[in-house]
Amino acid sequence: MNKTTLVIMAAGIGSRYGGVKQADSFGPSGEWLMDYAIYDALQAGFNDVVIITRKDLLADMQEHVDKIWADKIPISFAIQSPPANALPERTKPWGTGQAILATRELVKNPFVVINADDFYGREAYVSVHRFLTSIDNNAPVFSLVGYPLENTLSDIGTVSRGVCTLNENNELVSITEMTKIDLKNGVLRNENDDNTYTTIPFNSFASMNFWGFSCFLFEELERQWQEFFEANKQEMKAEFLIPTVVSKMMKEGKVKVQLLPDGKDWCGVTYSEEKDLVINAIRNKIAQGIYPDNLGR
Numbered sequence: 001m002n003k004t005t006l007v008i009m010a011a012g013i014g015s016r017y018g019g020v021k022q023a024d025s026f027g028p029s030g031e032w033l034m035d036y037a038i039y040d041a042l043q044a045g046f047n048d049v050v051i052i053t054r055k056d057l058l059a060d061m062q063e064h065v066d067k068i069w070a071d072k073i074p075i076s077f078a079i080q081s082p083p084a085n086a087l088p089e090r091t092k093p094w095g096t097g098q099a100i101l102a103t104r105e106l107v108k109n110p111f112v113v114i115n116a117d118d119f120y121g122r123e124a125y126v127s128v129h130r131f132l133t134s135i136d137n138n139a140p141v142f143s144l145v146g147y148p149l150e151n152t153l154s155d156i157g158t159v160s161r162g163v164c165t166l167n168e169n170n171e172l173v174s175i176t177e178m179t180k181i182d183l184k185n186g187v188l189r190n191e192n193d194d195n196t197y198t199t200i201p202f203n204s205f206a207s208m209n210f211w212g213f214s215c216f217l218f219e220e221l222e223r224q225w226q227e228f229f230e231a232n233k234q235e236m237k238a239e240f241l242i243p244t245v246v247s248k249m250m251k252e253g254k255v256k257v258q259l260l261p262d263g264k265d266w267c268g269v270t271y272s273e274e275k276d277l278v279i280n281a282i283r284n285k286i287a288q289g290i291y292p293d294n295l296g297r
Helices: 013-017 033-044 055-069 096-101 122-132 217-232 242-251 272-287
Strands: 005-009 048-053 075-079 111-115 141-148 159-166 172-184 187-191 197-199 205-213 256-260
Touching: 005 033, 005 096, 033 048, 033 055, 033 122, 048 055, 055 075, 096 217, 096 242, 111 122, 122 141, 122 205, 122 256, 172 242, 172 256, 205 242, 217 242, 242 256
Parallel strands: 005 048, 005 111, 048 075, 141 256
Antiparallel strands: 111 205, 141 205, 159 172, 159 205, 172 187, 187 197
């Protein structure tokens, strides 16, 4: 059986929460959301973890991780840094594609990539682990855990989601980024830039950035990154995003992406008012015995 790696994209967590130490209030014993990801991945059978962070967050990240995970699972860190010849005044990160590329020397097995500030649910890790252990380490086959779109909405406002289109084999054909999705009078819809609406089928799946990859990704990722940076190195906000990379690979016939329809339990903080909802969801799972009340024990 293949060894498998959990890759956590945490380079943006400091900016989202106003400093990495602000991210520690989701669990009753100081756990961050990514700690529940590590716990779920460990339960599902993953062998090691790589956390992508920034140089200025590394010390705090290491201190926190060592406190909970020392001797439980091997964890290493990849640093997402601006390219050497990037505009010095640019502060915006270069995107999820460049973040994953930073792990190339550390990741040697089929791997899953997640956001540090999302909660994905145990079923997702079990499903993607089953997939990753079934493929060759360099197979041109990836996976994406899909979540029913209507289960990822917010009661507070519209949300931005990647809406999946599938073929008859449940393989991904495309991801369409929609930025103002809501549910109004029983209709799932997206508000377009011209103030018109696009109706979205209720059986649609959303991509929540829960990808399963083989190491086949890295060579193509490097090639596309070099092309992207050459074309955008003077830009202040352009981002190199992993859905765009994978979409191009699919379009060129280089890879197939299997949708895993096992996303059941996603929650996240799209709006600041939702933080308490996520905290309560975790507390309910602790009460049900799914998690201990202190992951560091």
